[in-house]
Amino acid sequence: MSLDSCRALFKEYLEKHDLRVTGQRMAIFEAAFAENSHFTAEELLEKARKIDKSVSRATVYRTLPILIESGLMREVDIGKNLKFYLANNPDEAIQQAQVICQDCEKIFEIPAPFMEWYSSSVSSRLGLTPVSQRLQVTATCDEFRKTGKCRNRA
């Protein structure tokens, strides 16, 4: 994926969720994707403000979860009450994991950016180089089990 298609994906995601494509949100996107390494929300705020002075702290904190949910960014929790964020490198395809709901027979494709890292670290310990990896999760539906109904059921 190129940076352009990441940008298009972000706009598409905003529109799909009835969120406006604003200059502030796009400034946050540009600041995040200009970074090659991890950053904190405060660092992102500072960088986004260099692009658009009107970006507020609240907008950064509201936009981060959107970027994560859209699969364009990942959150790295180092367990010290400090969260780091990392934009998914546009040049590397985002690995997808499949989550299969047995109850609703629905397959969800979710971004699994850590899968590649995991497979290479496990393989190298065995003296191997991974060729491909795949994660498939079989699940049951909480909502269906509780209420007998689920919007994902055909």
Ligand SMILES: [Zn+2]
């Ligand atoms: Zn369901």
